[in-house]
Amino acid sequence: MLDDMIDHLRDRRTEPVWRPLPDATRETLRAPLDPAPCPLATIYDQFREQILPYGTGNTHPRFMGWVHGGGTPVGMLAEMLAAGLNANLGGRDHAPVEVERQVIRWAAEAFGLPATAGGLLVTGSSMANFMAVLMARTAALGADCRRDGLRDVRLTAYASASAHRCVPDALDMAGIGSAALRLIPTNNDFAMDQSALAAAIAADRQQGAKPFMVIGTAGSVDIGAFDDLPAIADLCAAEDLWFHVDGAFGALAALAPGLRHLVRGMDRARSIAFDFHKWAQVPYDAGCILVRDQADQLATFASSAAYLRPGARGLAANAPWPCDLGPDLSRGFRALKVWFTLQAFGADRLGAVAQQSCTIARHLAERIRAEPELELLAPVPLNIVCFRYRGTDPDNLNAELAADLQEAGIAAPSTTVIGGALAIRAAFVNHRSRIEDADILVEAVLATGRRRSGRQGDHGRKVEP
Numbered sequence: 202m203l204d205d206m207i208d209h210l211r212d213r214r215t216e217p218v219w220r221p222l223p224d225a226t227r228e229t230l231r232a233p234l235d236p237a238p239c240p241l242a243t244i245y246d247q248f249r250e251q252i253l254p255y256g257t258g259n260t261h262p263r264f265m266g267w268v269h270g271g272g273t274p275v276g277m278l279a280e281m282l283a284a285g286l287n288a289n290l291g292g293r294d295h296a297p298v299e300v301e302r303q304v305i306r307w308a309a310e311a312f313g314l315p316a317t318a319g320g321l322l323v324t325g326s327s328m329a330n331f332m333a334v335l336m337a338r339t340a341a342l343g344a345d346c347r348r349d350g351l352r353d354v355r356l357t358a359y360a361s362a363s364a365h366r367c368v369p370d371a372l373d374m375a376g377i378g379s380a381a382l383r384l385i386p387t388n389n390d391f392a393m394d395q396s397a398l399a400a401a402i403a404a405d406r407q408q409g410a411k412p413f414m415v416i417g418t419a420g421s422v423d424i425g426a427f428d429d430l431p432a433i434a435d436l437c438a439a440e441d442l443w444f445h446v447d448g449a450f451g452a453l454a455a456l457a458p459g460l461r462h463l464v465r466g467m468d469r470a471r472s473i474a475f476d477f478h479k480w481a482q483v484p485y486d487a488g489c490i491l492v493r494d495q496a497d498q499l500a501t502f503a504s505s506a507a508y509l510r511p512g513a514r515g516l517a518a519n520a521p522w523p524c525d526l527g528p529d530l531s532r533g534f535r536a537l538k539v540w541f542t543l544q545a546f547g548a549d550r551l552g553a554v555a556q557q558s559c560t561i562a563r564h565l566a567e568r569i570r571a572e573p574e575l576e577l578l579a580p581v582p583l584n585i586v587c588f589r590y591r592g593t594d595p596d597n598l599n600a601e602l603a604a605d606l607q608e609a610g611i612a613a614p615s616t617t618v619i620g621g622a623l624a625i626r627a628a629f630v631n632h633r634s635r636i637e638d639a640d641i642l643v644e645a646v647l648a649t650g651r652r653r654s655g656r657q658g659d660h661g662r663k664v665e666p
């Protein structure tokens with residue numbers, strides 16, 4: 202199995218990026234469980250035939266959809282070791298908990314947070330943003346809100362109109378309601394308009410609401426834009442608001458000397474959400490919440506139960522336990538793959554991957570500017586390029602075109618909407634991606650666009666790779 206997977210990763214470039222799952226395979230994967238045991242070799246055959254060829258494709262250098270990391274064999278091996286240990290990182294006194302603490306310290310230091318900082322590895326930035334909202338709520342209302350709820354306080358939060366969808370979801374899940382999130386319009390740089398933000402806070406205060414947090418985005422999901430983090434930090438200090446940064450992928454710009462200026466001000470945040478499974482190439486899932494002061498985590502998540510009482514000695518020592526720093530009790534050893542990855546490649550090389558992603562994106566943008574049939578739809582501040590093929594009914598044309606490329610296995614961009622126009626969106630996150638992959642994308646978009654523009658009615662047609 203190990204040999205096969207290492208070969209698979211080595212040869213990924215020669216394979217299609219993605220293959221649609223055949224109906225027959227999907228049916229097999231819906232079969233009921235046979236109560237009799239099945240030999241491991243048979244199950245592994247099923248894996249090779251029914252699962253391995255039909256992944257998302259994000260290990261491939263021409264996967265450019267959404268924001269997906271590429272993973273590494275180092276992370277894969279660490280996952281195997283972690284599964285062998287079968288550690289539960291909810292608490293207790295064992296080395297795996299120390300590994301997670303070390304990883305959190307490394308991250309806090311990389312982002313310039315003080316020695317009081319804490320954090321936790323979580324599924325992803327959606328969970329990390331949710332935890333930040335809960336901590337900001339507790340800080341605003343006091344610990345009693347954990348028992349009493351919001352009572353009749355109308356909390357309001359603020360984020361850019363291009364904040365990730367998980368941000369309103371976090372307000373929703375926290376019981377505050379997604380309508381309590383004011384989506385502030387963006388300026389020409391796609392960053393939150395600071396005067397609109399200040400005006401929204403003032404208007405809410407005047408109407409009896411209690412503003413409690415501002416979420417700055419470091420790397421917006423659509424185009425990779427950064428909010429003015431120092432200005433948000435100043436405003437939050439003046440208004441006594443919790444300053445949270447959603448840096449799902451953009452926070453790791455801190456590792457690249459050429460990009461570091463983008464995250465200036467992030468070190469003043471009270472909490473930061475980001476993912477090791479994106480630019481840091483750790484296999485899924487490996488999200489992270491960092492908190493300027495671990496006391497805020499304890500105030501929000503610690504609870505007492507007789508059977509979970511940390512002690513002074515023995516296995517029950519080693520407080521505070523991770524279960525008091527977040528919502529999960531049983532937790533896997535995510536930290537090991539992060540620990541291996543950070544050491545095996547080093548922060549500098551991971552920063553170089555981020556830099557390389559941006560170089561490829563800039564190259565793609567240049568190619569698009571030079572092609573009269575293509576149109577760039579947004580600035581390219583980071584690693585994401587939004588563009589389209591010009592033609593009649595462009596939204597439909599480009600949606601079909603993106604699906605054509607995916608189905609042909611040539612490249613897998615995703616789509617988004619920029620200023621009302623459907624865009625093909627290419628996000629470079631994978632360390633395996635090269636300049637030539639951007640060139641292949643351009644050629645494929647041009648060829649497919651020409652073919653489709655000539656045959657507008659022929660939507661279901663597949664493009665030959």
Ligand SMILES: Cc1ncc(COP(=O)(O)O)c(C=O)c1O
Nearest residue numbers: 268325326327365420422449476
């Ligand atoms: C800016 C931003 N925030 C949050 C998220 C959610 O992160 P996750 O998918 O790890 O939950 C993403 C995902 O791409 C993102 O780009």
